[in-house]
Structure formats: structure tokens, C-alpha cells
Amino acid sequence: MQKRKALSVDEAFLLSEKILKNFLDYFKPETGQKVHIFLPIKKFKEIDTKIFIEAFLDKNMHVFVPKVVAGNLFSVEINSETAFETSExxxxxxxxxxxxxxxxxxxxxxxxxxxxxxxxRIGYGKGFYDAFFQSISETSRKIGVNYFNPDERIDDVWENDIPLDYLVTPTEVLSFFTGSE
Incomplete structure (x- = not known):
């Protein structure tokens, strides 16, 4: 979190663009595919996924974003006309x-x-994504995006934690995928 906070707004945006480029080059998403993608929390300087969403909509992909209602995360399909509000x-x-x-x-x-x-992965401790991962198809590729490459091992993995299949950074795409593609 501290490394992320140290980034300037311009640095974070440029790194987000590099992450998007690596994602597009590696996965080569196509028209009609379905992508579920988070929207960034500005105060936490999360990856700017709005540029991802624009790229996906330009490719005529089906884009879904999370919404939390009554403690449950579900998917809402969006398009360029979708109205948004800021959650609590x-x-x-x-x-x-x-x-x-x-x-x-x-x-x-x-x-x-x-x-x-x-x-x-370490998230924000609410467990929304681990529960969400359990509710979706096992063939859905779970992809993390981060400004930084991994350099430390997470030892306190919980029984219900579900690992990612890939991590996309500004410099590379790491695969942890153990299933058949």
C-alpha cells in the first residue's frame, strides 16, 4: 500500500497503461468474450481499470462490474451509457x-x-472475491493486476482463499494456472 501511495497520479496512469498493454498482448481478448472487472478506488490509487473497460467495449466484449448489495457481490453488465454512483x-x-x-x-x-x-492474493479483507470465485465457473480465468512484481511469499493462506491464475504487471504476465486451458 505504501509503495502504491508513493506513485504520482501520472506514474500510476502510465503503469496502468502498461498493464493494459500486457494484458491485451498476452490474452488477446476478442469480440463477444465476457470480462468481469473491478472499478478502481481512487483514494487507494488502484489500477485505472476504466481504460481497460474502454478497450473492452471498443472490442464489443461483454463487460461486467461488481456491485455489493446486502453483503453479496454480484455482476452487473455495463455499456458506455451505464450510470454510476459511489458506494459507501x-x-x-x-x-x-x-x-x-x-x-x-x-x-x-x-x-x-x-x-x-x-x-x-491479499485483498482488503472482506472476502468478497473469494466468495465470488466460488460462485463462478471454474474455467473463468482469475487475473490480478498490480503495479509491482511479487517479491515476498504469503504464508498465512486461509483454507477458503482461492489463488489467482495470472498476475499482470507493467513488466510481465505471470501464470499460476494449474488447470487445462
Whole structure:
């Protein structure tokens, strides 16, 4: 968190652009694919996923974002006309409470504070994404995005923690994927 806070707004945006480029070059997303992607919390200087969303919509992909209602995270499909409001946690969310019911995504781009070299992630401690990962198709690729490459191992992995399949940074894409593609 401290390393992220030390980034200037311009540095964070340039790194976000590099992460997007690495994502596009590695995964080569296509028209019609489905992507679930978080919206950034500005005060935490999260990756600027709005540029990802613009790129996905330009490719005519189906874009879904999370919304938390009554303690549950679900997916709302969005488009360029979608209206947003800011949640109590400072997260942009669609005004709509309509759960898409979608369970199969080609990509699930996930927020994190840190990811180690085995795909274990540290989030914000609410457990929303671990529960969400359990509710979606096992073939959905779980992808973290981070400004920094992993350099420390996470030892306190909980039983219900679900590791990521990939991590995209400004310099590389790491694969932790153990299933068949």
C-alpha cells in the first residue's frame, strides 16, 4: 500500500497503461468474450481499470462490474451509457441492482493489495472475491493486476482463499494456472 501511495497520479496512469498493454498482448481478448472487472478506488490509487473497460467495449466484449448489495457481490453488465454512483466504500458502482446472473467469464480481473509468486492474493479483507470465485465457473480465468512484481511469499493462506491464475504487471504476465486451458 505504501509503495502504491508513493506513485504520482501520472506514474500510476502510465503503469496502468502498461498493464493494459500486457494484458491485451498476452490474452488477446476478442469480440463477444465476457470480462468481469473491478472499478478502481481512487483514494487507494488502484489500477485505472476504466481504460481497460474502454478497450473492452471498443472490442464489443461483454463487460461486467461488481456491485455489493446486502453483503453479496454480484455482476452487473455495463455499456458506455451505464450510470454510476459511489458506494459507501468509495467504489464506483452501477446504479442498477440487476444481477446479470452470469457465472462464466473469460476473464475476471481482480483487485488486490499484493500477490505472491504462487498466485495467493491479499485483498482488503472482506472476502468478497473469494466468495465470488466460488460462485463462478471454474474455467473463468482469475487475473490480478498490480503495479509491482511479487517479491515476498504469503504464508498465512486461509483454507477458503482461492489463488489467482495470472498476475499482470507493467513488466510481465505471470501464470499460476494449474488447470487445462
Amino acid at each position: 466504500w468509495g467504489i464506483p458502482e452501477p446504479v442498477s441492482n440487476e444481477d446479470s446472473g452470469e457465472q462464466h467469464f473469460d476473464y475476471v480481473i481482480t483487485p488486490l493489495l499484493y500477490c505472491d509468486g504462487r498466485g495467493n
